[in-house]
Amino acid sequence: xxxxxxxxxxxxxxxxxxxxxxxxxxxxxxxxxxxxxxxxxxxxxxxxxxxxxxxxxxxxxxxxxxxxxxxxxxxxxxxxxxxxxxxxxxxxxxxxxxxxxxxxxxxxxxxxxxxxxxxxxxxxxxxxxxxxxxxxxxxxxxxxxxxxxxxxxxxxxxxxxxxxxxxxxxxxxxxxxxxxxxxxxxxxxxxxxxxxxxxxxxxxxxxxxxxxxx
Amino acid sequence: xxxxxxxxxxxxxxxxxxxxxxxxxxxxxxxxxxxxxxxxxxxxxxxxxxxxxxxxxxxxxxxxxxxxxxxxxxxxxxxxxxxxxxxxxxxxxxxxxxxxxxxxxxxxxxxxxxxxxxxxxxxxxxxxxxxxxxxxxxxxxxxxxxxxxxxxxxxxxxxxxxxxxxxxxxxxxxxxxxxxxxxxxxxxxxxxxxxxxxxxxxxxxxxxxxxxxx
Numbered sequence: 001x002x003x004x005x006x007x008x009x010x011x012x013x014x015x016x017x018x019x020x021x022x023x024x025x026x027x028x029x030x031x032x033x034x035x036x037x038x039x040x041x042x043x044x045x046x047x048x049x050x051x052x053x054x055x056x057x058x059x060x061x062x063x064x065x066x067x068x069x070x071x072x073x074x075x076x077x078x079x080x081x082x083x084x085x086x087x088x089x090x091x092x093x094x095x096x097x098x099x100x101x102x103x104x105x106x107x108x109x110x111x112x113x114x115x116x117x118x119x120x121x122x123x124x125x126x127x128x129x130x131x132x133x134x135x136x137x138x139x140x141x142x143x144x145x146x147x148x149x150x151x152x153x154x155x156x157x158x159x160x161x162x163x164x165x166x167x168x169x170x171x172x173x174x175x176x177x178x179x180x181x182x183x184x185x186x187x188x189x190x191x192x193x194x195x196x197x198x199x200x201x202x203x204x205x206x207x208x209x210x211x212x213x214x
Numbered sequence: 215x216x217x218x219x220x221x222x223x224x225x226x227x228x229x230x231x232x233x234x235x236x237x238x239x240x241x242x243x244x245x246x247x248x249x250x251x252x253x254x255x256x257x258x259x260x261x262x263x264x265x266x267x268x269x270x271x272x273x274x275x276x277x278x279x280x281x282x283x284x285x286x287x288x289x290x291x292x293x294x295x296x297x298x299x300x301x302x303x304x305x306x307x308x309x310x311x312x313x314x315x316x317x318x319x320x321x322x323x324x325x326x327x328x329x330x331x332x333x334x335x336x337x338x339x340x341x342x343x344x345x346x347x348x349x350x351x352x353x354x355x356x357x358x359x360x361x362x363x364x365x366x367x368x369x370x371x372x373x374x375x376x377x378x379x380x381x382x383x384x385x386x387x388x389x390x391x392x393x394x395x396x397x398x399x400x401x402x403x404x405x406x407x408x409x410x411x412x413x414x415x416x417x418x419x420x421x422x423x424x425x426x427x428x
Contacts, residue, residue, distance in 0.1 A: 057333075082296035086345040091333075094349075119271075119305075131300040135308075135349050142356055 001189065002027045004067035004105070006053070006060075006096055007074025009037045011157070012111060015181035016071065021046055023185065031063055053092030061099035069107035070100050071184055075133075082128040089129065093136040097143045108145040109184055112137050114153040114170065114199050137197065148187045149197030152180045165203030166210040173201030186211050215403065216241045218281035218319070220274075220310055221288025222262070223251045225371070226325060229395035230285065235260055237399065245277055267306030275313035283321035284314050285398055289347075296342040303343065307350040311357045322359040323398055326351050328367040328384065328413050351411065362401045363411030366394045379417030380424040387415030400425050 003020055007013045008030030020028035021044075030041045030048040041048035051063035053074060064070060075089045093110070100108055113133050115121035122130035140147045153173040160178030183200060186207050187193040192214055203210065217234055221227045222244030234242035235258075244255045244262040255262035265277035267288060278284060289303045307324070314322055327347050329335035336344035354361045367387040374392030397414060400421050401407040406428055417424065 082300055083342045086296055086300060086342045090349060091345045128297045128300045131305045135304065135353070139349070139352070 001025065001069060002029060002067045003188065004029050004031060004064045004070045006031045006070060006072045007111075008032050008041070008048070009034075010073055010075075012073045012155070012177045012180050012184075015178050016073065016184055017041070017046055019181055019185050026185075026188070029064075029067055031060075053088050053095065057095040057098050057102070060096050061102045064096075064099055064105060065103045067105055069109065069188060070096060070105055071109045071111070071188075072096055073111040073184070075111075076129065085129055085132045089132040090136050094139045097140055097145060100145055101143065106146050107188070108140065108143070108147045109187060110137060110140055110147060110149045111180065111184070112149050112151045112197070114151050114172070114201070116151055117197060118169070141195075141197075146194050147197075148193040148195075150180065150183060150187070151197060151199045153199070153201040155180065161202065162207055163202065163204055164207055164210050165201050165205065166198045166214055168198055170199035170201050175200055175202045179207070182207055183211070215239065215283060216243060216281045217402065218243050218245060218278045218284045220245045220267070220284060220286045222246050222255065223248075224287055224289075225369070226287045226391045226394050226398075229392050230287065230398055231255070231260055233395055233399050240399075240402070243278075243281055245274075267302050267309065271309040271312050271316070274310050275316045278310075278313055278319060279317045281319055283323065283402060284310060284319055285323045285325070285402075286310055287325040287398070289325075290343065299343055299346045303346040304350050308353045311354055311359060314359055315357065320360050321402070322354065322357070322361045323401060324351060324354055324361060324363045325394065325398070326363050326365045326411070328365050328386070328415070330365055331411060332383070355409075355411075360408050361411075362407040362409075364394065364397060364401070365411060365413045367413070367415040369394065375416065376421055377416065377418055378421055378424050379415050379419065380412050380428055382412055384413035384415050389414055389416045393421070396421055397425070 008017050009032045017030050020026045032038050038048035038050050049063040051059050116133040152175050156174050156176045158176050160176045222231050223246045231244050234240045246252050252262035252264050263277040265273050330347040366389045370388050370390045372390050374390040
């Protein structure tokens with residue numbers, strides 16, 4: 001199963017690409033924005049393509065063609081302006097869904113944000129980011145793709161523990177990016193996560209078990 | 215048929231409220247953001263309620279309750295920041311669709327923007343506005359409501375002529391706000407506009423005829 005990672009040069013993306021590269025089960029193709037980033041991946045033996053989420057849908061489709069699944073982990077995390085948030089986190093994401101459909105990729109894993117599905121719990125400070133993620137997620141649900149939506153809490157750079165909480169609704173929490181990447185790997189071909197979304201924070205349960213208990 | 219006008223104090227909204235008030239066929243309830251705006255409507259004999267598109271969906275639903283149709287003509291037109299565009303033109307609009315469904319209002323007319331349905335024709339200068347309108351329109355199409363989406367060209371303040379062009383796709387053009395308001399009135403109970411969107415500019419054809427030819 002070849003996984004197309006959008007946002008491969010991002011902080012979760014790099015960890016995910018590394019995990020996919022090490023696995024026996026998966027191969028990976030990294031999508032990045034700059035040729036220098038692609039070159040750096042290639043030097044570590046990772047297949048990489050250059051494409052732009054602000055470009056045409058057909059460009060993303062050509063870049064993804066031949067892969068079996070897409071993981072979307074690009075985005076601003078709310079730190080860029082609302083303008084880029086609209087263009088990348090919403091329109092870029094939806095273009096990648098349309099690209100998936102146009103080249104027959106059925107599986108799609110989205111990295112969203114904790115409680116993005118419930119307006120009343122959006123962080124006021126980065127509300128525009130939640131709006132963009134909310135509608136990207138809703139477009140995915142309606143896309144016909146076999147989706148899983150991971151909604152992690154505040155992202156940390158500390159090492160992962162391999163233990164998480166995963167549920168339809170969690171109260172505020174944080175989670176190391178490494179554990180988000182591991183969770184993506186764990187859901188990729190786990191049918192019980194198909195057509196579902198869940199909140200994700202650090203917790204007490206080993207990742208495979210947390211996924212089984214969803 | 216009572217029409218709930220969202221954005222009633224806006225430039226199209228005021229003209230539309232006036233036309234509805236004068237018609238034999240319709241009555242109107244104006245939704246505005248400020249009590250002073252509501253008061254000003256009431257002084258001209260127009261029913262008005264105060265509600266906020268950035269507020270809770272339930273607040274909008276309560277304001278609309280008892281009406282038979284919603285017209286959404288609120289929004290920034292691209293002149294506010296991308297932040298407000300996300301919160302009002304996208305999330306506010308979708309909340310009003312959810313509000314419609316929650317109180318059993320089936321008819322919904324959206325004022326969108328010329329070519330909002332086709333990314334390749336978005337105005338680069340206000341691209342964030344087109345993203346917001348595009349996804350509000352797509353959410354409306356998927357909402358189950360009986361929608362009509364009007365996509366006017368550049369809006370003018372000059373007097374209307376009562377003559378328009380209306381088609382699935384038009385090249386760039388402009389249209390007086392007064393003619394947009396008249397066109398809204400003409401589509402409200404015109405079944406051939408149900409579940410459709412069309413571009414709208416000034417043209418040679420009287421509005422009722424242009425609608426019939428769609």
